[in-house]
Amino acid sequence: MYAIYNLIVSTSWLVLRLLAKVNTKLSLFVKGREHTLGIIRKNISKSDPVIWVHAASLGEYEQGLPLLELLKLRYPEHKLLLTFFSPSGYEVKKNTPAADVVTYLPMDTKKHVREFLDLVDPKLVLFIKYEIWPNYLSALKERNVPTLLVSALFKKEQIYFKWYGRFMRNALNTFNTFYVQDKNSKSLLKTIGFNNCTVTGDTRLDRVSKILDADNTLEFMDEFITESHCLVAGSTWPEDEKLLVAYINLSTSDMKFVIAPHNIKHEHSRRLKDSITKPTLLYSEKKGKNLQDSQVLIVDTIGLLTKIYSYASIAYVGGGFATGLHNTLEPAVFGIPVITGPKYKGFKEAEDLIALGGILSVNSQTALNQTINELRSDKNSRTVSGKTNSDYISKNKGASIRIMEDITNLLNP
Structure with missing residues (x-):
């Protein structure tokens, strides 16, 4: 099986390099990796932990x-290396x-793997949530490098728990x-023989708490x-926007919408604006305009959504009618009710908060209209749902501190 895996990875890399010639995103994926070792040689010396x-x-x-952030604060003498697999992560956060x-x-x-680890020679490795790369993990184990899987979430449907998942189960043996x-x-981990497991919660709750x-x-x-009132709809897809625009x-209310x-992209933002019959303004065109004259504001830029959520009385988080839910914790931390579409399975925080009543899932135009109208007109409902969200985050934060206690023991035995 190991030989088959290596053949698949090598073949995939060859195919990706060919496709990168005609696909912009794949081009970033391939060309970005051509500079990885050079970046490391330039910024990390052999003497750097x-x-x-x-x-x-x-x-x-x-x-x-x-x-x-905690590692940088507590271990300033160490170099922190952050790697990404996808361009959507690296290209946004490379600086x-x-x-x-x-x-x-x-x-x-x-x-x-050999070239990378020979250059980096890490003293500690943290993989976040799902990333399981057998060759990297095997090499780290051979080099006796402490390796942690952080904020992991396992489901019985995953390959590790199937009769044919032995190869991937073996890869898990690396993690301390x-x-x-x-x-x-x-x-679930216990059913396949792993007892080196600690329930710490989701480190994202620590992240949003700081907001x-x-x-x-x-x-x-x-x-x-x-x-x-203001409804802020964040990270929306066309499937979400169709329903929101119809509402x-x-x-007939004076409710504001963001x-x-x-x-x-400008073409998409322009089409979205043209589909709305209420006075609508693009963020990129707000200069010199009286914003109070508009009922709808379309934010065609990045980096502002978290702060915009702080102005909402109701939030809508996109993706639940399309490819999968976006971040519901960012609006939830402000103590406001959150509406989503029906595709939230696998997003633990959404599952929890829907069960508790802080997040409200809708599956149709009628349900969306009714939910917004009820929240807009019923202050008590908004208050109860919002408090459910903020209480959940407050109660479950602290994962980072608990993990850092173990990291301290690993780096300072």
Whole structure:
């Protein structure tokens, strides 16, 4: 099986290099990796003690960020190396100050693994949530490098728990400790012989908790919202926008709406604006405009959504009618009700909060209309749902601190 895996990875890398010639995203994926070793040679010397943190993409980066910040604070003499698998993570965070060096992770071939680890020579490795690369993990074990899986979430449907999943189960043997999000994950690992597991929760809760300590003031939002309620719809896909636009166009209230699409390309934002019959303004065109004259604001830029959520009385998080839910914790931390689509399975925080009543899942236009109207008109419902969300985050935060206690023991035995 190991030989088959190596053949698949090597063949995949060859195919990706060919496809990269005609696909922009794949081009970033391939060409970015051509510079990885050079970046490491330039920024890490043989005498540098290195802590390596790997995140698949942007979501895993957000989970790992609280630990990156603590590691940088407590171990300033170490170089922090952050690697990404996907361009959607690396291209957005390649200049993050949270790490000393940021690169793509080379493909999981024996040659790439050997070259990478010979240069990096990490003293500690943290993989975030799901990333399981057998060749990297096997090599780390051979080199006796402490390796942790952080904020992991296991489900019985995963390959590790299938009769044919022995190869991937063996890859799990590398980890010194699994820091999992829930008791179910711990129980599942125990069924396949892993007892080195600690339930710490999700480090993302630590991340979003800090949002409340930041200055979330935005001058344009202060101007846009007066005394009206405001619904902020974040990370929306076309499937979400179709329903939201239908509601907005039929609305007879003075409620304000902010839509921050997942796709911020100008053509998409312009089409979205043209589909709305209420006075609508693009963020990119707000200069010189009176924002109070608009009922709908389309945010066609990145980096503002978290602060915008602080102005909402109701939030809608996109992806639940499309490819899968986006981050529901960012609006939830502000103590407001959150609406999502029906595709939330596998997102633990969403599952928990839907069961508790803080997040409200809708599956149709009628359900969306009814839910928004009820929340808008019923202050008590908004208050109860919002408090459920903020209480959940407050109660379950602290995973990073618990993990850091073990890391301290590993680095300072």
